[in-house]
Amino acid sequence: GCPHAKDYDDVTQEFMTATVAEYHACLCAQSPMPDHSQETVLLVASWVKAYQLTGINLAQTLDLSKLITSHGFQVCGKLKTKLHPLIEVIFGFHSSQSKSTVEKNHLLAEALKEGMNFAFKNQQGFLKAPLIQKIINTMWFANKHDKGIMFPKHFKPFPYPTLVLVLTAIECCIDEWVTGK
Secondary structure, eight states, rough: OOOGGGGSSHHHHHHHHHHHHHHHHHHEEEEEOOOHHHHHHHHHHHHHHHHHHHOOOOOHHHHHHHHHHHHHHHHHHHHHEEEEEEEEHHOOOOOOOHHHOOOOHHHHHHHHHHGGGEEEETTTEEOOOOHHHHHHHHHHHSSSSSHHHHHHHHHOOEEEEEHHHHHHHHHHHTTTTOOOO
């Protein structure tokens, strides 16, 4: 089956924990949706950084590489999970099957998507919408274990690819309301 960190000895697990954390930070900051070649570059850089941090010199096997890169897909899912309830509350969507509510949700979703209105505060100031800062803080800066705090070199200044990921995730969550439900 698929490799799991628990299948390895303590030293390998320590190395893998460091590598996965670095990989996540690199992924978010540099290439949230990497192609295979970008994924490989990020993996190698993360592997080197984990060696520098832990002093553990581990051979980069296919199984260990898969274990690290498989964690990458969790970033987008985690972001969307945190974002979905914020979208509903901040923009005023309502969960209901009534025809009028479904229609209101649909119109609101279309209006927010038009010209990326969701990224503006009071239809002024691109990227000034409070939701953007709220999700950035929630996702990467909420506590000392979050990637933005653990890996400041990746997040200061805040990286454009990560901002694009946030905007894309917001739009994706709004898209779910286009049907009105």
